[in-house]
Amino acid sequence: EVQLVESGGGLVQPGGSLRLSCAASGFTFSSFWMSWVRQAPGTGLEWVANIKQDGSEKYYVDSVKSRFTISRDNAKKSLYLQMDSLRAEDTAVYYCTRAGYLTLNWFDPWGQGTLVTVSS
């Protein structure tokens, strides 16, 4: 069974840092683009970042550029999101999702999500 399990969410003060992790299983992790998508409370989905199979290409939504870093460890079948200089508007459930085989495509499957709350 293809599965993604996020961890690392929690409460952090504005300006603080947090590192999210996503453990993948049931598929050849190193063959797929991977992404993070977030959902602020009561709102819609917002794409955050993509990373290519070998980590050579990374893309971010403008609002997180220079603050967030997406990375992966193919040997550990894990995806990460390092979040620095956190702001209240970063409060959201963060989902890890598989984004495509040869090229970026649809998102499937999705993890269960991990909640990040930025508040003093």
Add this chain to the structure above:
Amino acid sequence: QSVLTQPPSVSGAPGQRVTISCTGSSSNIGAGYDVHWYQQLPGTAPKLLISGNNNRPSGVPDRFSGSKSGTSASLAISGLRPEDEADYYCQSYDSSLSYSVVFGGGTKLTVL
């Protein structure tokens, strides 16, 4: 303000057919990028419903169908069931920003 525009809500009675529109522009849907649809049941993670404009992943009932034309796409749900009550999102890519993923704002489907 989402790049892709969806109606905030739609509703229908059990057994009826509803459609949800997703309107984009010449830099995303109109540029030839595929449209994908997701269903998010209350309190759960999104789930892929339609891929590549009109393809149903294994396990998705054929009551769900997708289409695309010009700068817009649509999701149709026929034979509405109470368990279809959920939020629905369209997704594509935009050529104006490198590898930028764009989502619609979401549509809340209420089964009356």
